[in-house]
Amino acid sequence: MLSSQIKSNEIVFGSCNKDLLEEIIFYGIGLGADFVEIFIENTDNSSVLAEEDFITSVSPSFGRGAGIRIFKGEKDGFVSTNDLTKHGLMRSVSQAIEMLDITDNKIEVFNGLNKHRDYSLPKKKWINEVPSIHEISEKLLVSTKSLKKNNKIITRKGSYSRNLQEVIIASSDGTYVSDIRLHQTVGLNVIASDAQYRSSGSRRFGSSGMPNEFRLWDHEKAANDVYESSMNMLYADYVDAGQMPVVLANKFGGVIFHEACGHLLETTQIERGTTPFENKLNEKIAHESVTAIDEGISEGSFGSLSVDDEGMEPEKSVLIKDGILKKFISDRAGELRTGHKRTGSGRRQNYSFAAASRMRNTYIAKGEHSKEDLINSISEGLYCKSMGGGSVGATGQFNFAVEEGYLIKNGKLTSPVKGATLIGEAKEVMPKISMCGNDLELAPGFCGSISGSVNVTVGQPHIKVDSITVGGR
Amino acid sequence: MNSREITTQISKAADFLNLKKWDYGASFSNDYSVQVDKGEAKQLKASQKQILTIRVWNQSNLVGITTTSDISESGIKKALKQANIASDFGNKNETTEFSPLAKDPIKVKEVKKRNPVGIKKLLTLLRGAEVKLIESHESIKSVPYNGLSESFFERIYANSEGAFRSYSKSQAALYLYARALEKNKKPRSSGSVKLGYGADDIDIESCIKEASNKTISHLNYSSIKTDKYLICFSPESFLTIINAFSSMFNARSIIDGVSLSNKNSIGEQLSTEALNIYDDGLHEKNISSSPFDGEGTPTKRLCLINRGRIENFIHSESTARIFKTTPTGHAGLGSKVSVSPDWMVVEKSEEKFDLKTSLDHSTYEGEFVYIEELNAIHAGVRASQGSFSLPFDGWLYKNGKKISIESATVAGDIKYLLKNIVNIESSQEVTTSGISPHIWVDELSITGDA
Numbered sequence: 041m042l043s044s045q046i047k048s049n050e051i052v053f054g055s056c057n058k059d060l061l062e063e064i065i066f067y068g069i070g071l072g073a074d075f076v077e078i079f080i081e082n083t084d085n086s087s088v089l090a091e092e093d094f095i096t097s098v099s100p101s102f103g104r105g106a107g108i109r110i111f112k113g114e115k116d117g118f119v120s121t122n123d124l125t126k127h128g129l130m131r132s133v134s135q136a137i138e139m140l141d142i143t144d145n146k147i148e149v150f151n152g153l154n155k156h157r158d159y160s161l162p163k164k165k166w167i168n169e170v171p172s173i174h175e176i177s178e179k180l181l182v183s184t185k186s187l188k189k190n191n192k193i194i195t196r197k198g199s200y201s202r203n204l205q206e207v208i209i210a211s212s213d214g215t216y217v218s219d220i221r222l223h224q225t226v227g228l229n230v231i232a233s234d235a236q237y238r239s240s241g242s243r244r245f246g247s248s249g250m251p252n253e254f255r256l257w258d259h260e261k262a263a264n265d266v267y268e269s270s271m272n273m274l275y276a277d278y279v280d281a282g283q284m285p286v287v288l289a290n291k292f293g294g295v296i297f298h299e300a301c302g303h304l305l306e307t308t309q310i311e312r313g314t315t316p317f318e319n320k321l322n323e324k325i326a327h328e329s330v331t332a333i334d335e336g337i338s339e340g341s342f343g344s345l346s347v348d349d350e351g352m353e354p355e356k357s358v359l360i361k362d363g364i365l366k367k368f369i370s371d372r373a374g375e376l377r378t379g380h381k382r383t384g385s386g387r388r389q390n391y392s393f394a395a396a397s398r399m400r401n402t403y404i405a406k407g408e409h410s411k412e413d414l415i416n417s418i419s420e421g422l423y424c425k426s427m428g429g430g431s432v433g434a435t436g437q438f439n440f441a442v443e444e445g446y447l448i449k450n451g452k453l454t455s456p457v458k459g460a461t462l463i464g465e466a467k468e469v470m471p472k473i474s475m476c477g478n479d480l481e482l483a484p485g486f487c488g489s490i491s492g493s494v495n496v497t498v499g500q501p502h503i504k505v506d507s508i509t510v511g512g513r
Numbered sequence: 514m515n516s517r518e519i520t521t522q523i524s525k526a527a528d529f530l531n532l533k534k535w536d537y538g539a540s541f542s543n544d545y546s547v548q549v550d551k552g553e554a555k556q557l558k559a560s561q562k563q564i565l566t567i568r569v570w571n572q573s574n575l576v577g578i579t580t581t582s583d584i585s586e587s588g589i590k591k592a593l594k595q596a597n598i599a600s601d602f603g604n605k606n607e608t609t610e611f612s613p614l615a616k617d618p619i620k621v622k623e624v625k626k627r628n629p630v631g632i633k634k635l636l637t638l639l640r641g642a643e644v645k646l647i648e649s650h651e652s653i654k655s656v657p658y659n660g661l662s663e664s665f666f667e668r669i670y671a672n673s674e675g676a677f678r679s680y681s682k683s684q685a686a687l688y689l690y691a692r693a694l695e696k697n698k699k700p701r702s703s704g705s706v707k708l709g710y711g712a713d714d715i716d717i718e719s720c721i722k723e724a725s726n727k728t729i730s731h732l733n734y735s736s737i738k739t740d741k742y743l744i745c746f747s748p749e750s751f752l753t754i755i756n757a758f759s760s761m762f763n764a765r766s767i768i769d770g771v772s773l774s775n776k777n778s779i780g781e782q783l784s785t786e787a788l789n790i791y792d793d794g795l796h797e798k799n800i801s802s803s804p805f806d807g808e809g810t811p812t813k814r815l816c817l818i819n820r821g822r823i824e825n826f827i828h829s830e831s832t833a834r835i836f837k838t839t840p841t842g843h844a845g846l847g848s849k850v851s852v853s854p855d856w857m858v859v860e861k862s863e864e865k866f867d868l869k870t871s872l873d874h875s876t877y878e879g880e881f882v883y884i885e886e887l888n889a890i891h892a893g894v895r896a897s898q899g900s901f902s903l904p905f906d907g908w909l910y911k912n913g914k915k916i917s918i919e920s921a922t923v924a925g926d927i928k929y930l931l932k933n934i935v936n937i938e939s940s941q942e943v944t945t946s947g948i949s950p951h952i953w954v955d956e957l958s959i960t961g962d963a
Binding site: 088089091094095096097098099100101102103104105114115116117118119120121122123135136138139140141173174177194195231238239240278281282283311312313314392394428429430431433436437439440441458459460461463464465509510511512513 | 550553554555556557558559560561562563577578579580581582583584591592595596598599602603604605606607632633654655657658692700702739769770771847848849888889891892893895897898899900902903904920921922924925958960961962
């Protein structure tokens with residue numbers, strides 16, 4: 041009897057919880073579940089905000105909770121709770137079982153949990169290695185001071201956020217893993233103003249699993265970049281709307297691929313029947329110059345992880361190879377419901393979300409052209425140096441704001457323009473990416489979707505889109 | 514622990530740590546939700562959540578804060594200790610105090626308390642809604658985005674000077690987004706959202722009908738030529754754009770330099786004298802109303818625009834002190850207290866003004882673009898600059914015909930938009946984010962594919 045071996049009646053982080061977790065899984069399986077998964081989380085977060093030359097906000101937070109997911113056939117029931125006692129977890133299992141209305145007597149086999157895979161061991165010291173609030177504050181203040189380059193800069197902000205997440209994942213297929221994740225981001229924002237003219241500039245940097253990264257952050261370079269962007273755009277005219285070729289810059293330019301195409305390659309979209317690529321595996325969906333990758337293994341990248349939120353190590357997934365669709369991004373439910381193998385992409389914001397197929401570090405691979413090659417190939421068009429946010433509608437139409445744009449005339453960059461929006465559909469735009477640069481770079485971001493907000497990296501080299509609708513005035 | 518026990522626990526722990534001044538906000542919720550896929554349950558969810566945010570004032574009267582989901586005795590002690598440490602970094606230039614209104618009486622709407630109907634009933638209701646919506650038109654093939662949820666929660670605010678407020682409420686939500694497909698055409702999608710105090714209060718039939726009608730109405734679509742157009746904003750889309758630029762009325766944003774307004778903007782003529790805008794969190798139609806804000810200040814109706822002029826800003830305790838006025842009930846508890854509007858009410862003022870009253874969305878026969886819903890607000894609005902460029906769902910009315918517009922954006926400047934309001938229809942409509950009539954604006958830029 042496993043119950044006789046139970047040492048604790050509550051989940052204790054840093055200790056062996058195997059017996060307790062096994063008992064809870066046995067309980068769920070005994071009630072008729074096909075599959076039981078327990079995700080337990082302990083968080084320790086801090087954020088700091090510097091405005092002008094003062095620290096105006098320091099916000100620590102901590103918490104813990106569990107998400108329990110039960111599958112019966114293709115249906116799943118998910119219950120989240122802050123109660124990590126045996127009683128609380130079992131009550132959550134009962135609730136999930138009850139929701140699914142499980143009545144058959146077929147009992148799945150559960151052979152106990154496998155040997156503990158503890159990814160957290162080398163990471164336990166991270167909490168002592170990350171910069172203190174005092175150290176963060178000092179560097180942020182230096183950063184915002186660096187933004188004060190002239191009296192046209194009317195607002196200066198620097199922000200830092202650190203999330204430390206300790207997780208335990210156990211499921212009835214024997215999965216039993218622990219991990220510690222560390223994510224740090226730092227951002228700078230300015231608003232510039234002169235008479236009736238206004239502009240803004242922002243940049244965000246981020247890393248995962250690199251406790252020392254904030255110390256290494258080059259705040260001077262970042263401040264110069266943000267300042268120059270805001271000043272370049274201060275007197276910019278509004279762009280004229282129309283169809284035109286565009287060159288999208290590297291780094292955060294990749295947000296368009298992420299939003300407009302990447303999401304359509306998640307199995308959650310196949311489940312909903314909302315992706316035009318559902319039956320296109322091994323068919324050409326993009327220009328032959330396009331190879332696109334989603335992976336969770338680049339060291340330090342914001343979307344990297346040792347193990348996903350379902351206990352699987354992330355793989356490098358080549359989604360599109362030379363324009364041909366090769367793979368979808370899949371999680372456990374995606375594999376169950378669509379047949380596409382898991383890719384180590386089951387992710388969630390926290391314990392209160394069930395994991396779903398989500399992107400990690402997603403980028404278009406580098407090509408052979410220089411940035412100048414791309415710009416020189418255009419007689420009249422738009423260079424999108426910095427992208428803002430965007431969105432994709434339920435039928436695949438996307439819309440992205442251009443934060444910093446320049447007109448291209450006769451193969452040269454000319455005047456800055458503001459108010460541009462890129463509008464299109466992935467299915468139509470992907471075949472129009474005709475040139476890829478040789479300067480692949482990644483940029484961190486946050487992606488909000490069905491399982492909450494998760495850390496991701498977007499990226500690409502400079503790319504040329506032969507024709508796209510540019511919204512303006 | 515119940516709310517009184519938490520207050521007692523915090524008080525004891527604060528005494529132990531020699532913290533004389535503190536306040537907290539807490540919320541407890543139980544949520545249940547279902548999603549379906551072609552008649553089958555897809556995901557069923559239940560969650561129990563608790564969140565506690567504690568602020569403490571140190572001996573230099575600087576504030577520190579901590580948020581936690583661990584509302585155990587040890588969790589509360591840890592939170593107080595962390596808040597105390599954070600107070601060393603408290604903002605010396607803008608102090609925070611208790612709201613002077615934190616003990617004033619509050620108005621709590623009398624709403625009959627609903628009990629959970631349970632997952633099984635939610636599932637039955639949603640399955641039925643999905644079937645009806647798919648059967649409503651042969652082109653509607655699926656309802657890929659759907660959900661029915663009910664939430665039960667309690668909110669508390671208390672401070673070391675004896676203020677104590679709590680209220681509990683329930684809320685249910687239904688959303689149905691259908692996907693329609695016709696041969697040789699692109700898929701079209703639209704939907705509807707309905708709120709109620711409980712699942713039994715939601716008008717499911719009207720949600721189905723609205724989602725169906727909207728989706729079908731977009732089946733015959735066409736590109737639109739890039740140009741300037743006369744625009745009619747639906748109540749929902751006008752409220753969306755006003756909310757997106759609510760920093761114009763937000764004292765926090767003004768102090769932070771990210772608003773189009775400044776301290777002297779009270780009285781500034783923004784629009785036609787026919788326009789009035791209120792923030793009215795306690796409005797009887799606001800399902801999400803709360804009788805007090807994060808600092809315990811009572812929620813109240815506040816006039817933001819009166820006859821086209823800025824009448825008031827929304828405030829927290831500290832912004833009100835800086836502006837030498839009183840808090841307005843719009844604060845969110847945080848290390849830096851946020852300020853945000855509750856529920857906007859847009860109306861035509863009673864006096865007669867020079868409006869083009871022939872512009873009525875149901876009778877006007879000239880050419881215009883009807884904007885039903887604005888999308889991608891987070892990406893397409895530059896609130897600090899006043900500009901927007903937003904994709905929308907809508908129709909072009911031309912030569913007596915109504916054609917859905919395929920993939921277009923509307924772009925402009927909020928001050929230009931407000932100045933160019935040419936008609937405010939008389940009849941208001943209730944939406945999930947407020948109340949507004951249809952609003953007509955002349956000469957806004959639309960970018961289309963044609």
